[in-house]
Amino acid sequence: MNKIDMVCKETKIFVNSIKDLTEVNVVNALKESTTSMTGEQVTNLLQVISLSIDEGYDRSYNVFRKSVETSLVEKKSGKDK
Numbered sequence: 001m002n003k004i005d006m007v008c009k010e011t012k013i014f015v016n017s018i019k020d021l022t023e024v025n026v027v028n029a030l031k032e033s034t035t036s037m038t039g040e041q042v043t044n045l046l047q048v049i050s051l052s053i054d055e056g057y058d059r060s061y062n063v064f065r066k067s068v069e070t071s072l073v074e075k076k077s078g079k080d081k
Helices: 003-032 039-077
Strands: none
Touching: 003 039
């Protein structure tokens, strides 16, 4: 695996950890609040959040990958001084 792919893979792991923490925080906030939601509503809300984060990642992936590639090429050629 090349360095660009490694960075992109680690970034996806980072994004997935954000999704996991968001899910935990939403569930905990709902448990502690006076707001009442059914299990189905909570599941639907968490699905919307997860899909939204995935969509944001997917939309930005090509630009992010190109930026990483450019940064690595500049570093390799010594342009980052």
